[in-house]
Amino acid sequence: MHTDAPHSARKSGDWISGNGHSCRLEGLLNPSSYRFEILEKERLSETVVRMVIRAPLVAASARPGQFLLIRPLEHSERIPLTISHADRSEGAITIIFQEVGATTRELGALKQGQTVKDLVGPLGTPSDIRRFGTVACVGGGVGIAVMLPVARALRQAGNRVVGIIGARTKDLLILEREMSEASDELIVMTDDGSRGGKGLVTDALADLAGRERVDHCYAIGPLPMMHAVCRLTKEKAIPTTVSLDPVMVDGTGMCGGCRVTVGGEAKFTCVDGPEFDGHLVDWDTLRARKSIYRDEERLALEARSGKT
Amino acid sequence: MPEQDPQVRARNFDEVALGYSEDLAVEEATRCLACKNKPCVRGCPVNIDIPAFIQLVAERRFKEAAEVVAQANALAAICGRVCPQEEQCEKYCVMARVNGPVAIGRLERFVADWARENLPQNGDRPQPSPDAQKVAVVGAGPAGLTCAGDLAAKGYRVCVFEALHELGGVLRYGIPEFRLPRSILDAQIESIRRMGVEFYTNTVVGRTFTIQQLLESGFDAVFIGTGAGAPVFLNIPGEELNGVYAANEFLTRVNLMNAKDFPVEGTPLKRPRRCAVIGAGNTAMDAARTALRLGAEEVTIVYRRSREEMPARAEELHHAEEEGVKFQLLTNPVEFIGDENGWLQRMRCIRMELGEPDESGRRRPHPVPGSEFEMEVDTAIIAVGQTPNPLIRQTTEGLAVEKWGGIVVDEKTGATSIPGVFAGGDVATGAATVITAMGAGRRSAIAIDEYLKAKRGTS
């Protein structure tokens, strides 16, 4: 593990730490609240980075399930990333992201002590945290980072949380310790069996549903994983929430670019979501919409790597 | 007014209208009769003393002319460029019936540009006094900017909170550079900053914090100028296809995120080849002309009524035509058709005919049975209207709103149902114009000043 900063001993029990729900703005409304300094940076795997960034106003009002839009550099795209922890006393938020393309790499190249150009949030509708009973929290790849705050909140609300996390191989598996702390039971799966069970998260979920009653399922990860989970849970009549990740621009409901079809209706992911009833999502449309800029994404990456 | 050649400009983002020279401005100004009853002023939402400034131009007293304009309009270089003058000041000009109205907007633009280029800029205003009352302005479009500037000039401490990372609202993300150069917009915003206004971008009010929190945290009044930014879709089959955009997304990618310079700039955009733009307002014209400039081979405006009903400014319509934008009038899309990968390929349309006038006074279009046909397109841009973003009304308890989502205000003051909270611009009127939004910002600044004086008096 390469680390830019010493791993601070952070209690991972509560999603929000610090001064509870006090939301007085006094003292926060000044230009320094808008200097988004990277306080900590840590690599969780070869391509997954965790960053703690100073953003006191965002930290003060963030709730589980919400995200922010970040623009690492002046010329960067605005990209959505989930807020995986909010520390109110430090005035800082944590993001965990995978370097997949130009923008996430630009962000990943920034160092502790540097600032990101723009950061706005919290955006989206917070998770509907209720007492369901037993909840299966299925996370795949970097989706585990998005799952983690939700799992913590669900557990705190009195649910029995069974975490099911998976990755292609051991080295790509992130946040196992944190997820295990957030769950009553954690099941780990890898495609090649290098850690935990061998197989897909859906195998583990089918297993779980076979041996005990599952009242609700959360599935967050790559689109094919969420789709597969939903096919399974639909069959077993387990209500399922998914977190969708189409391309976004403004994140406030202004552009309509993030629209997805849910239950036959167009919904804006940035304001109506990002969480939706997985059994109502039109997965084919989402798959197409997510691929809109595939050629351009490659160009952007080439342009960046040519320059540096 | 001199303009770039249509063939050339249709492929660049430089300003189309080049502006008057001093001599041309003086020549145009001498056409003004300096009417005693000033009919033209009636058509101007901010009541610029039009004959007074035009007379000064005719006398080559440009500095004084600029002062007269600036008294009434803090964003004159913008309004001179984008006001629908033919519906406003110039509509009432007595010369209209002789040989065309005096070109009031162009003269206004001339004096504002002249002042910016020839006069030293004002220095920074002194900081407001430490016990000055504080006003929060939500949204940095023309309504918010005007309200903020006016209140700062009155000595209040004013903080503007804007959701995006740049200021200007539609002036920044909607209206393209070839109509309103960025340098002009930047200079106008800078002049408001120098009045002492503090700007905070990256702040979504309703999410980052609420209006209630602002009131609880030491702000004595709030002005909401959040515009009408939510796109309206057609709700027809196939609208989810790749290649179908709301005009807002298309224009935001190009104007705010500089997608035309991709991949140097990070934000991508598919270059349109055969493009249909649905709607015929300013937004539609801007989208169509932007598509041309991005290299589209064919751009067609598809509109369900006829030319007479087109809501765009006359000048934009004329410019679009000159540049080669095609028009399919009395035509309405009924379905978008895509390929197996979800990409737009064709648009099925139906012909329309006009019947009786509807509540807007325009003749209501009806579909002609059996007249369906298809257009081959890879890009469709929907520009059929915008409504206020629901975020503020959803997160502000006690804020009265209209059925269509606009905030209910007292027309004279902009006062809302919450004491100390005012609103104006598109969020109260629905999509309108830059100058009406500015007028609303100005009226609310006056009302907020009175409200705060009374508040100070009683506390």
Ligand SMILES: Cc1cc2nc3c(=O)[nH]c(=O)nc-3n(C[C@H](O)[C@H](O)[C@H](O)COP(=O)(O)OP(=O)(O)OC[C@H]3O[C@@H](n4cnc5c(N)ncnc54)[C@H](O)[C@@H]3O)c2cc1C
């Ligand atoms: C609400 C929301 C929350 C999110 N939270 C997180 C998070 O916490 N951590 C995180 O790592 N990512 C998260 N994402 C996804 C993240 O926004 C994208 O990975 C990012 O935008 C990619 O930008 P890029 O320029 O680096 O890559 P691009 O150049 O845009 O893409 C490069 C490659 O990645 C693939 N890709 C692009 N977007 C996605 C996507 N959304 N999901 C999977 N693959 C994609 C593309 O197909 C392409 O092959 C979230 C997305 C949304 C909408």
Ligand SMILES: Cc1cc2nc3c(=O)[nH]c(=O)nc-3n(C[C@H](O)[C@H](O)[C@H](O)COP(=O)(O)OP(=O)(O)OC[C@H]3O[C@@H](n4cnc5c(N)ncnc54)[C@H](O)[C@@H]3O)c2cc1C
């Ligand atoms: C493409 C286009 C072309 C146009 N052309 C013309 C023209 O030629 N002439 C003309 O007169 N009019 C034109 N108009 C109309 C004109 O631009 C608008 O009427 C005017 O901008 C309205 O001003 P506003 O201040 O009310 O709102 P806006 O300009 O919409 O500004 C609102 C601002 O508030 C911000 N905001 C929204 N919600 C929040 C929130 N919750 N928290 C913080 N900030 C928020 C937005 O990001 C935005 O910056 C055009 C409109 C469009 C879309």
Ligand code: SF4
């Ligand atoms: S601000 Fe607009 S309406 Fe008023 S004089 Fe200028 S162009 Fe005419």
Ligand code: SF4
């Ligand atoms: S109405 Fe026309 S001619 Fe008369 S003062 Fe106004 S601009 Fe001049």
Ligand code: FES
């Ligand atoms: S990102 Fe623009 S509407 Fe959701």
